[in-house]
Amino acid sequence: MxxxxxxxxxxxxxxxxxxxxxxxxxxxxxxxxxxxxxxxxxxxxxxxxxxxxxxxxxxxxxxxxxAQEKEKLLFAEQAYKSAVDFDELTKVKKSKKMVTSFNTLNEIDLFWTHSYFQCAEQVDISAPSYSIQPHDWYPYVRPETDAYWIQKHLETKRLSRILLTHCGVLDMVVLKSRKKELGKLIEYTMGENPLKQKSTTYYNLLGPYIFKAEFDSVVASKLDRFVATHSRLPLQIEAQKEIEQIVQTKGIFKLTIEKSEEKAKKMEQKLKKYFQFL
CATH class of the missing domain: 1.10.10.10 (Winged helix-like DNA-binding domain superfamily/Winged helix DNA-binding domain)
Structure with missing residues (x-):
């Protein structure tokens, strides 16, 4: 088809x-x-x-x-896993980085999600994942990749720690929904910025892997305004149209993937105190 x-x-x-x-x-x-x-x-x-x-x-x-689509996708997933490991795929070696540029939010998110879970295959399940970001808009901006993220965490039982540098009402709605879905597998904190990051910057930390996504400033500002002016889910039709326009806006997006045990440990030390797990 x-x-x-x-x-x-x-x-x-x-x-x-x-x-x-x-x-x-x-x-x-x-x-x-x-x-x-x-x-x-x-x-x-x-x-x-x-x-x-x-x-x-x-x-x-x-x-x-x-059922037919699921069979195709499972075959593709196994093919990618067996074809090449994450380090070889991305050329990330010790003390080196891989930097990739994209034109839209959709493009960066697709590669970001794919590379994140390729990386997760290399990291022991006992290691929690950290997401340090301005907002959590994934359920209504990128529902397909968000559903995949939730599914993977439920399957693996990996702990997820989310820290939002802002504390908007819509962010709280999203995080409460996540808590219902993931239960003890998630812990979140709002209104803290231990990494002193800008509203254009998003981080993921998983084992020795550090993901740094840098959004186009115009798109990031639009997302900030959207979160500040909405407070309910699901979104109404007009709000959904606004989001569709935002994700299609072209700009400069950059994803940096770094593998560094030393840097990752220092980063985790700054984040641990904001969560109840330890």
Whole structure:
């Protein structure tokens, strides 16, 4: 199946569960600026290809299609794991860094998530992960990668420690939701900035690996304003349209991956006191 932009937008929403057909069409039309007729055409295409099925006034993903896609993805995941380890893939060696540039938030997040979990394969499960960032917007900005992140932490039982340098209402809503999903596997702190980072900078620490994501300043400012002016989830249609525009905004994004036992240990010492685990 060759998936177009509209078809993919439909699938992205159906990944979360079934929808009323009329509501889904209205939502997709609003966030993509495609006519209602155009969205219905995409729905009919997915139905003809047996990707989705319609029952009464509702639409859902086909269980058979899900199983087929899962099998493909599991094969791909194993292929990437066995093909090359993380260090060889990224050329990261002791006392060296890998720096990669991207044009949009979507692009950096996709590689960031992929490389993070490639790295996690190399780190003992007893080592907690740290996320030190201005905001936690992933569930409503990048729901696909966020769902993958949660799934991986639940599967491995690795502890996750999140420190937000800001303390907005929307951030609190997200973190409370994370606590419900992950329970004892997560601990969070808000309103602290031990690394003195800017609102454009995001860190991950996992074993000897340090991830530093630097966002385009315009996009980072838009995210700051969005978090400051919203307080509820799920987002309304207009708010979701605003987010779609933000993630598609082109700019300069940079991801630095460094492997350094010494630097990582010093960094962890600065962070430990903000959490209850130790």
């Amino acid at each position: 060759r998936t177009g932009i509209i078809e993919q937008a439909i699938l992205n929403q159906l990944y979360t569960g079934s929808w009323r057909v009329a509501d889904l069409v209205e939502y997709i039309s609003a966030v993509t600026n495609v006519s209602v007729q155009g969205v219905y055409k995409a729905v009919r295409k997915l139905k003809a290809e047996e990707v989705v099925f319609v029952y009464g006034k509702f639409i859902a993903l086909s269980g058979i299609w899900i």
